[in-house]
Amino acid sequence: MSRLSLGLLAAIVLAASASLLAGKVWVPFEAFVSDDPRWQIIAELRLPRTLLALLVGGGLGLSGAVMQGYLRNPLADPGLFGVSAGAALGAVLSLFFGFASGWLLPAFALAGAAAAMAILALLVGRSGSIIVFTLAGVIVSSVAGSMTALAISLAPTPFATTQIVTWLMGALTDRSWDDVWLALPLIAAGSALLALTGRTLDALTLGESAARSMGVDPLRLQLLVVAGVALCVGASVAAAGVIGFVGLIVPHLVRPFVGHRPSAVLLPSALAGALLLLVADVAVRALPSVSELRLGIAMSMIGGPFFLVLLLRMRRNLA
Amino acid sequence: MSSLAVNALTLTLGGRRVLGGIDAAFQPGRVTAVLGPNGAGKSTLLACLAGLRTPDSGEVVLDGQRRAAIPRRDLARRIGLLPQTADVHWDVDVETLVALGRYPHRGRWGESPADRAAIASAMAATDVSQFAARPVTSLSGGERARVLLARVLAGAPEWLLADEPLANLDPAHQLDALDLLRAVATAGAGVIVVLHDLNQALRVADAVLLLRAGQVVAAGPPDEVLTPQRIAETYGVAAHIGTTPGGQRYLIATHREPR
Numbered sequence: 403m404s405r406l407s408l409g410l411l412a413a414i415v416l417a418a419s420a421s422l423l424a425g426k427v428w429v430p431f432e433a434f435v436s437d438d439p440r441w442q443i444i445a446e447l448r449l450p451r452t453l454l455a456l457l458v459g460g461g462l463g464l465s466g467a468v469m470q471g472y473l474r475n476p477l478a479d480p481g482l483f484g485v486s487a488g489a490a491l492g493a494v495l496s497l498f499f500g501f502a503s504g505w506l507l508p509a510f511a512l513a514g515a516a517a518a519m520a521i522l523a524l525l526v527g528r529s530g531s532i533i534v535f536t537l538a539g540v541i542v543s544s545v546a547g548s549m550t551a552l553a554i555s556l557a558p559t560p561f562a563t564t565q566i567v568t569w570l571m572g573a574l575t576d577r578s579w580d581d582v583w584l585a586l587p588l589i590a591a592g593s594a595l596l597a598l599t600g601r602t603l604d605a606l607t608l609g610e611s612a613a614r615s616m617g618v619d620p621l622r623l624q625l626l627v628v629a630g631v632a633l634c635v636g637a638s639v640a641a642a643g644v645i646g647f648v649g650l651i652v653p654h655l656v657r658p659f660v661g662h663r664p665s666a667v668l669l670p671s672a673l674a675g676a677l678l679l680l681v682a683d684v685a686v687r688a689l690p691s692v693s694e695l696r697l698g699i700a701m702s703m704i705g706g707p708f709f710l711v712l713l714l715r716m717r718r719n720l721a
Numbered sequence: 722m723s724s725l726a727v728n729a730l731t732l733t734l735g736g737r738r739v740l741g742g743i744d745a746a747f748q749p750g751r752v753t754a755v756l757g758p759n760g761a762g763k764s765t766l767l768a769c770l771a772g773l774r775t776p777d778s779g780e781v782v783l784d785g786q787r788r789a790a791i792p793r794r795d796l797a798r799r800i801g802l803l804p805q806t807a808d809v810h811w812d813v814d815v816e817t818l819v820a821l822g823r824y825p826h827r828g829r830w831g832e833s834p835a836d837r838a839a840i841a842s843a844m845a846a847t848d849v850s851q852f853a854a855r856p857v858t859s860l861s862g863g864e865r866a867r868v869l870l871a872r873v874l875a876g877a878p879e880w881l882l883a884d885e886p887l888a889n890l891d892p893a894h895q896l897d898a899l900d901l902l903r904a905v906a907t908a909g910a911g912v913i914v915v916l917h918d919l920n921q922a923l924r925v926a927d928a929v930l931l932l933r934a935g936q937v938v939a940a941g942p943p944d945e946v947l948t949p950q951r952i953a954e955t956y957g958v959a960a961h962i963g964t965t966p967g968g969q970r971y972l973i974a975t976h977r978e979p980r
Binding site for chain 1: 768771772773793794796797798800801802803804806808809810811812813814817818821822824825827869872876
């Protein structure tokens, strides 16, 4: 494990402690060791919330790193390229039809994410152009978005509308252990699949023909990426709604430390994604505002400018 | 002794018959130049040999075994391909790039001493060791071409297939690259190289496979295959062939000539 990964782990431990303490009610250290009722806040609210932030952030960070390697596109991100939007559409459809509870919503979200990722993966074999994929991602994203809007406008009751809209703005507020137990196995399985892609992504550095001549099985890689990203992103969206930009940002933050080799970026991206989302979630809780800033909105406010800066730096290469 | 041959290879792409029944045999330890005008099927033939394309009929035979029956990884160890496009999608350093050539050999647990030795000798052979730590994007076109060739050589293939490896190189680097292909063949591998410049073929090739419109026009030693009459038939140009005082054959296309 690289020095960067160890440093990120240490930072995660620190941020997790802060996450257990911070919020509308500051829980002092004494509460941990006494029968203080505030212990309940820690055990039933902040602990699952912290774990969920780590899981979702890690899954999104890893998915972003794998997508960038697989699509050979440094702008790839599950949020920007429509995978999250596909998952959200699936989840919204399940809310629309009233299957909000149990395993149906995550199952719909997984199916939506898999469909969006499969469309991107089918396009990847045709052309290597960064611009084509970015546009394809935008199209997948906007089609899924407008179908989601359609579902909202046709929602049977105002309650369903509110439920859908609130849920779409990603957040980790009031999540319980149930959400953790739902997301944990799915994101763990997805991450395991994505971890298998590392060396094959390295081979893709030389382009599709060279990679295939070196023995890369494009179909196997495609299945791993589609299934892994669908599990990670689908479970993240099911547990926390749409949170964009994590997968875009973190690979770029870690590359200066570990180099550009796709496999070297994977683990640090997962750790940095977990850290980023946890810190952002602590920040939205600690901000003195009337009602809590939604985490998904906060990430977009950080991620939008980041994306612009990235585009400006890449402008010469794209032109 | 390794052997590679194609029997009655046909392939139709997008309604166009790109390969129309190609028979050819390649020799190890020799450089075979695949020549022909644009659209003759040279790159497609190479893609079939490397296993990137599956022919409609006919077969590629490696050491007496049908290619389709050889496992992907095994084939990748024995046949190395240097594709025409010099894509490097991430700004990795030179040594990392060359190490990618060990992909078909590497075990689950990272680089073995054999891997490291192969990488070092490939970098030494192509004379790129001195910029092992430099990012690929900082290299000139000639340096980059050598690094990409080092990547293929690191896999120590029995057969090296190169698709126009000399495009974008200045004359000095072209000569270097031709000498390198020659050296790879002398070391025992079979080299099959697609070339556009007939002079390069005259310089480096032991054998020539001349294609036109998906058919073999002629195969054999360059002096026998590349006659003015056959060049006129194949390329539609009148050619003057001469010999330099140093004994090097050269060829100049003087004007177009309807075939």
